[in-house]
Amino acid sequence: MRVLHIVGARPNFMKLAPVHRALQQRPNCEQLVVHTGQHYDFNMSDVFFQELGISAPDVNLGVGSASHAQQTAQIMASFEPVLLEHRPDIVLVYGDVNSTVATALVCAKLGIRVAHVEAGLRSFDRSMPEEINRLITDQLADLLFTPSEDGDANLAKEGVSPERVHLVGNVMIDTLVRMLPNSDKLRPKDLPKRYVLMTMHRPSNVDDPEWLKCLLKTLGEISSDIEVLFPVHPRTRERIQKLNLNGTGKIHWMDPASYLLFLSLQKNATVVVTDSGGIQEETTFLGVPCLTMRENTERPITVTMGTNRLVGRDFGKLRAELRYVLDGKAKKGQVPPLWDGNAATRIADVLCNLN
Numbered sequence: 001m002r003v004l005h006i007v008g009a010r011p012n013f014m015k016l017a018p019v020h021r022a023l024q025q026r027p028n029c030e031q032l033v034v035h036t037g038q039h040y041d042f043n044m045s046d047v048f049f050q051e052l053g054i055s056a057p058d059v060n061l062g063v064g065s066a067s068h069a070q071q072t073a074q075i076m077a078s079f080e081p082v083l084l085e086h087r088p089d090i091v092l093v094y095g096d097v098n099s100t101v102a103t104a105l106v107c108a109k110l111g112i113r114v115a116h117v118e119a120g121l122r123s124f125d126r127s128m129p130e131e132i133n134r135l136i137t138d139q140l141a142d143l144l145f146t147p148s149e150d151g152d153a154n155l156a157k158e159g160v161s162p163e164r165v166h167l168v169g170n171v172m173i174d175t176l177v178r179m180l181p182n183s184d185k186l187r188p189k190d191l192p193k194r195y196v197l198m199t200m201h202r203p204s205n206v207d208d209p210e211w212l213k214c215l216l217k218t219l220g221e222i223s224s225d226i227e228v229l230f231p232v233h234p235r236t237r238e239r240i241q242k243l244n245l246n247g248t249g250k251i252h253w254m255d256p257a258s259y260l261l262f263l264s265l266q267k268n269a270t271v272v273v274t275d276s277g278g279i280q281e282e283t284t285f286l287g288v289p290c291l292t293m294r295e296n297t298e299r300p301i302t303v304t305m306g307t308n309r310l311v312g313r314d315f316g317k318l319r320a321e322l323r324y325v326l327d328g329k330a331k332k333g334q335v336p337p338l339w340d341g342n343a344a345t346r347i348a349d350v351l352c353n354l355n
């Protein structure tokens, strides 16, 4: 069997790693990795390949940054000849980024089977670019690998036939389980005892200048109570620089962190404040309190079972929830079923039994 994997943006790499490893152990399975180049900075891409032990991509489409339509179109146009040249039996796409939907569409048009890893998640908020990507990719995919039961329920409501859907668990957690023992290798020596770990990059949080100003002001205020560590996504850095905002208070600004460094920062954090998707899952697994600055989540199991709380765009709520955590009253969570480090093995089992 010839399997072609598509990755493009930071959150894809930790999902590719375990599936690639699991398939390596299967006989007669040839694998090819195509990187679209959606993320291209060393610390947004290469460092993850190094730390996670994935060999360099076989093909890099080198598309880079552009508007959504341009980026999606460029990925489609440059992927089509690669697909025609290699003619895989199946293409694996991961998560909800533009690279995922663009390549799934090319495969569907050429009649090449697509499997979507991390299928079925829904925020029910179509103002999020990722929600559009999720909806379309799941309609196009021949095989859908879901991380939790809510995914299966969403797909059933959308008319996806159940024989295409496989509940396998969470591949991102596979990587976390494997890497956790190494995570303290990169633990900074001067890490504070108690700190808030902050990440923020969604358009809804960083593209509105007034909102971004308020966010930084609030962070500055929080940092007089507890230290704030903030690895800054390039998109956020660009917005902050454009507005000439320096932020107030004692925020520790950092470059985007590598996988192991970020894992160590999460594991040791008092609380994580984020708008990321994957971090809601990782904190749930680690049992670290997470406050998500979004009105909704496509990962509701992290709220119903895990340590996640949605605080929306409400600074009063953020402060109140932070106080709650700092007073030792954080919500205790549980690890969802099948988030056990073996999701990729279950994916490999399904793929190897295909006709």
Ligand code: UD1
Residues within 6 Å of the ligand: 009, 010, 011, 038, 039, 040, 041, 044, 045, 065, 066, 096, 097, 098, 099, 129, 130, 201, 233, 234, 235, 238, 277
């Ligand atoms: C993308 C994904 C988002 C994911 C995030 C993780 C989509 C629609 N969004 O958002 O779901 O959570 O990745 O990071 O696919 N840039 C750099 N260097 C890079 C990459 C980006 O400087 O290596 C800057 C560019 O200015 C670019 C901006 O970041 O314009 C945004 O990058 P883009 O890939 O368009 O989206 P993300 O915000 O990273």
